[in-house]
Amino acid sequence: MVWSTPSQDVLAAAKVGDSFVNTPIATGVVGSSGSFSVPISDVSSLSKYASKDGVLNLEVRAADDTDVAPFALSRKIVTVEGTTALVDPSDLSNSNATTATTAQVAAANKPATIAATKVPKSAVKKSARVIAVASDELPVDPQDPSQDPTDGTGGEPLDPSQETPEPTSSTGPGGLGPNSPSSTQVCGTDYLQDFGSKKVIVGSSYAVAGNTTGSFTYSSGASSTIGVGFSYSGSKGSYSQSGTTSASSNASVGFGTRTGGYSYATYFKFGKYGDYCYPVGGKKNIDSYYAFKVRPSSYAGGGTVNNSTTPSATKCTDFGGGGLTISRSSNSANTWSSGASLDAAIGINLSSKTGYTSTAKLSYKNNGSTKKICGTNDYFANSQRSVTK
Numbered sequence: 001m002v003w004s005t006p007s008q009d010v011l012a013a014a015k016v017g018d019s020f021v022n023t024p025i026a027t028g029v030v031g032s033s034g035s036f037s038v039p040i041s042d043v044s045s046l047s048k049y050a051s052k053d054g055v056l057n058l059e060v061r062a063a064d065d066t067d068v069a070p071f072a073l074s075r076k077i078v079t080v081e082g083t084t085a086l087v088d089p090s091d092l093s094n095s096n097a098t099t100a101t102t103a104q105v106a107a108a109n110k111p112a113t114i115a116a117t118k119v120p121k122s123a124v125k126k127s128a129r130v131i132a133v134a135s136d137e138l139p140v141d142p143q144d145p146s147q148d149p150t151d152g153t154g155g156e157p158l159d160p161s162q163e164t165p166e167p168t169s170s171t172g173p174g175g176l177g178p179n180s181p182s183s184t185q186v187c188g189t190d191y192l193q194d195f196g197s198k199k200v201i202v203g204s205s206y207a208v209a210g211n212t213t214g215s216f217t218y219s220s221g222a223s224s225t226i227g228v229g230f231s232y233s234g235s236k237g238s239y240s241q242s243g244t245t246s247a248s249s250n251a252s253v254g255f256g257t258r259t260g261g262y263s264y265a266t267y268f269k270f271g272k273y274g275d276y277c278y279p280v281g282g283k284k285n286i287d288s289y290y291a292f293k294v295r296p297s298s299y300a301g302g303g304t305v306n307n308s309t310t311p312s313a314t315k316c317t318d319f320g321g322g323g324l325t326i327s328r329s330s331n332s333a334n335t336w337s338s339g340a341s342l343d344a345a346i347g348i349n350l351s352s353k354t355g356y357t358s359t360a361k362l363s364y365k366n367n368g369s370t371k372k373i374c375g376t377n378d379y380f381a382n383s384q385r386s387v388t389k
Helices: 008-013 044-049 100-106
Strands: 001-003 023-025 055-063 066-078 083-087 112-118 130-134 184-209 212-219 223-231 240-248 253-258 258-277 289-299 304-307 317-318 326-329 335-338 350-353 362-367 370-374 386-388
Touching: 008 066, 008 240, 023 044, 023 083, 023 184, 066 223, 066 289, 184 223, 184 253, 184 289, 184 350, 184 362, 212 258, 223 335, 240 350, 253 258, 258 335, 289 350, 317 350, 350 362, 362 386
Parallel strands: 066 240, 130 240, 184 386
Antiparallel strands: 001 023, 001 055, 055 066, 066 083, 112 130, 184 212, 184 258, 184 335, 212 253, 212 362, 223 240, 223 289, 223 350, 258 289, 258 304, 317 370, 326 362, 335 350, 370 386
């Protein structure tokens, strides 16, 4: 089942202790391989759940009678050839765009995948449960124990006097049986803890050739795709990433003009949220929580610059000198698997990705003789990262 969860506008205005309603918007079946594709017949009706810039925060909760596998994603409501559609915000060349191409819609509608792995018993007291890993977004091989994203050391429980929360309904957490939410449950999400601002990598430049410089600007309205961490205990060390969410800025950062290899980071606020269900006529308590998640809530601003190891880049073209400037303001950028610094708070870092747009722009300038501009996975115009040589 697909649920609409609070938009960034709602999360940014919330205070610890606030509670939110989650609304089911579509149902489907997850295949044995973990792949799912859920059609939504009336996209325009979802605008009431979107942020002011048209972005929906969604959560897929695949469940059977005992387990639930959550998966977070964001989609933006746009118009394509006169029809309302959903696209991945990171695929848009302009984060403020309200229209899209048919190719961008097709990319957003491709089947996504949930790869199930077991949460270690050290992180869940009563039983090991299934949690989802976004195998198409997070570079993790679920068959390789050395890369197990759920590997944790447990940690202190949310309330030392309580046991790990259990689902309150045999139809699964949130009343999520195979077909529909239970009408006997009251379900929602509580804002439990403010983690404050955390560093998130949003870009990089590698002007390593002589007389070349690189610059990156993250302007107001820029959008980043940031990982969402899920846990069934809420304890530090028990989280794993499952999906991503889109978060946008309302201030600008210019990272200067630099020679060498650098990554550029800004700051987003993060919060801890608890998903709960309890029987109609009952009362909510610690046992009502069946899952916990950590996600960005709003933009904090500021920025830092850090040295970054120059990546291998072999897709090269000439980069003329005499002050020639080349820029990127469209297409996808690099995914930083540990780009959001949450390790101190939850035991893992989360991924981050910022596509090149008119509000997240990379430029190189060559003040010397002709050099090379080389891409890591493609030529400069379509490369995730690039290097001057």
